[in-house]
Amino acid sequence: MLDTKFILANLEQVRRALEAKGADAHVDLEKFAELDAQRRQAQAENDRLAAEKNKLSKLIGPLMGKLKAAAGDAARAEAQQAIDALKAQGAELDARIQEQAFAFAKAETQQDRMRHWIPNVPHESVPGGKSAADNPVVRTWGEPKRFEFKPKYQYELGEDLGILDCARGAKVAGSGFYFLCGDGARLERALVAWFLDEHRKAGYREVLPPYLVNEKTLFGSGQLPKFLDQMYYANEDKLFAIPTAEVPVTAFHRDEMLAERDLPRKFCAFSACFRREAGGAGADTRGILRVHQFNKVEILKYTTPETSWAEHESLTADAEALLQKLRLPYRAICLCTGDLGFSAAKTYDLEVWAPATGKWLEVSSCSNFTDYQARRSNLRYKPDGGGKPQFVHTLNGSGLALPRIQATLWEHYQQADGSIVVPEVLRPYLGGQEQIEKQP
RNA sequence: GGCGGGUUGGCCGAGUGGUCGAAGGCGGUUGCCUUGAAAGCAACUAGGCUCGCAAGGGCCUCGGGGGUUCGAAUCCCUCACCCGCCGCCA
Numbered sequence: 277m278l279d280t281k282f283i284l285a286n287l288e289q290v291r292r293a294l295e296a297k298g299a300d301a302h303v304d305l306e307k308f309a310e311l312d313a314q315r316r317q318a319q320a321e322n323d324r325l326a327a328e329k330n331k332l333s334k335l336i337g338p339l340m341g342k343l344k345a346a347a348g349d350a351a352r353a354e355a356q357q358a359i360d361a362l363k364a365q366g367a368e369l370d371a372r373i374q375e376q377a378f379a380f381a382k383a384e385t386q387q388d389r390m391r392h393w394i395p396n397v398p399h400e401s402v403p404g405g406k407s408a409a410d411n412p413v414v415r416t417w418g419e420p421k422r423f424e425f426k427p428k429y430q431y432e433l434g435e436d437l438g439i440l441d442c443a444r445g446a447k448v449a450g451s452g453f454y455f456l457c458g459d460g461a462r463l464e465r466a467l468v469a470w471f472l473d474e475h476r477k478a479g480y481r482e483v484l485p486p487y488l489v490n491e492k493t494l495f496g497s498g499q500l501p502k503f504l505d506q507m508y509y510a511n512e513d514k515l516f517a518i519p520t521a522e523v524p525v526t527a528f529h530r531d532e533m534l535a536e537r538d539l540p541r542k543f544c545a546f547s548a549c550f551r552r553e554a555g556g557a558g559a560d561t562r563g564i565l566r567v568h569q570f571n572k573v574e575i576l577k578y579t580t581p582e583t584s585w586a587e588h589e590s591l592t593a594d595a596e597a598l599l600q601k602l603r604l605p606y607r608a609i610c611l612c613t614g615d616l617g618f619s620a621a622k623t624y625d626l627e628v629w630a631p632a633t634g635k636w637l638e639v640s641s642c643s644n645f646t647d648y649q650a651r652r653s654n655l656r657y658k659p660d661g662g663g664k665p666q667f668v669h670t671l672n673g674s675g676l677a678l679p680r681i682q683a684t685l686w687e688h689y690q691q692a693d694g695s696i697v698v699p700e701v702l703r704p705y706l707g708g709q710e711q712i713e714k715q716p
Numbered sequence: 717g718g719c720g721g722g723u724u725g726g727c728c729g730a731g732u733g734g735u736c737g738a739a740g741g742c743g744g745u746u747g748c749c750u751u752g753a754a755a756g757c758a759a760c761u762a763g764g765c766u767c768g769c770a771a772g773g774g775c776c777u778c779g780g781g782g783g784u785u786c787g788a789a790u791c792c793c794u795c796a797c798c799c800g801c802c803g804c805c806a
Contacts, residue, residue, distance in 0.1 A: 334734075340786095664763095
C-alpha cells in the first residue's frame, strides 16, 4: 500500500505504475484526489464541531457537582436550568457532527478501498517493458547441457522411473495434483533439508508457518483483495490456504514495532503452497511445471529502507548459490515494469535451463517490496537514534521452488539408461545414494 | 463445543462514569556527576489523521465493531484473540 500523501505528490509516477502493471477499474486517480479533498474538508469540519461539543461536556461536570451540593430548591433549579441549556446546545451539535462524520467516513472508506488496489511503484532501476518478452537477462551461469542421446522430458523421466505419478494424483485430487513416490519423494525431502540447512548457515532463521491464514494476513502481503480468485478458501472457518510461505512469514511481525538494531531480520521457511491457477490452463500443464499444490522453501528479510537494495542483491545471491552448488545452469532476469508483480518494486527471476523441455524455467522470484507490504501490515521499527517509527522494507525470494527444481534436475542429470545422477551435495541426505534408478 | 477469567503505550502494570491519552515501573534519549563505565540525580519519551510558513492548535485511538450517557479505558451488546477447567481428538 502506498502512502496517501505519496500518491498525491507523485500522481504521474503512480499513474505510470498503474498503466505498466495493468490499469485497474477500481482505481481512478482523479477521483482519488477528489476524495482526499472531500475527506480533509469533512474532517476539518467534524473536528471543529467535536471540539465544541467536548468543551460543552466539560462544562457540565462542575455543574453536576454544584447541583448535588445545592441547598434549597431555588439553587437546585438554577443549576438544573444551566445544565439543561448546555444539553440542548449539545444535542444541536450532535446532529451536525453526525452529518460530518458520515461524510468523512464515506470519503475515507472510498479512498481506502481504492488505495488497496494501487500497486507498488517500480524502482527507478527497473527496465521499461510490456511483458515477459521484454525482461532483460542480467547474468547467466553455467552451460546448457548437450546430450549424446535424445533426452527425456521431466514427466517421462518421472513416470518411467516410478518416482512421479500424475494419473493417481488426478484420481485422488484432480488435475494439477501429483504423487512423488519412492526416491522421488526422498529426493524432495533431501532438497528441502539441504536448502534449509544452507539458508541457516547464511543466517536465516528457520520457521515452519501455518498453511491456513486469515484475511488480514493475506491483505498484508498484497494477495487480497486483488487475487481472491487465485486462493483456496475454507468458507466455514474463513481461512485461506497460503499460496506461498511469504504470506504467513511476512505477517509474523505484523502490527509490531521492531527496533532498528534488530534489523535486518532473516527467515527461511518451508511450506506447501496452494494455487488455484484459475485461468492458467493451457501452458506448461504437462507434468509438474504448473500444479495446484507444491513445496517451496522461501527466504525472507525485514530491513531498513537504507539497506533494502543491497539486501535484495544478497538475497538473490543466496538463492543463486543453491543453483550453483547443484550445478544447474541458470540465468537471472530482471522483470520489466509490465511483468512486475502487484506488490513488488523490483524482482529478479532465476530460471534454470531444462534441456529436454528446451526452456528456461522459473524456480525463484526475488523481490524487494520496499515499504508496500509493511504499510499494509502495519510493520514498523523505531530508529535507534530516536525519532518517529518507520515502516520496514520487506524482501523475499524462493530458495527454491521444488517441482521445477526436480523437473530441471531430472532432465539435466539424466543418463542414457534413463536413470538420474544425484547431485553431490544431496548425497549425504540420501544415505550416500548416487543415482536414482527405475523402481516399482 | 460448554463454562469461567482476561486483552491498557516499545514492554510490564494501575486505573469501575468527568479533573484520564492514561499513575508507577522497565526500556530509550539527553544532561549532571565520573579518567571511563556502573550506580545515583534531573528532564524528556505512544500512535494516526488534520489545520498552520512556523510557533502551536484540533480530532481520533485503552483488542475490533456497535450501544447507553451531556460525558466511557470504566456500564451494556457483539466479534476476535489469550489463559484456565470440562468434553472431543491426531
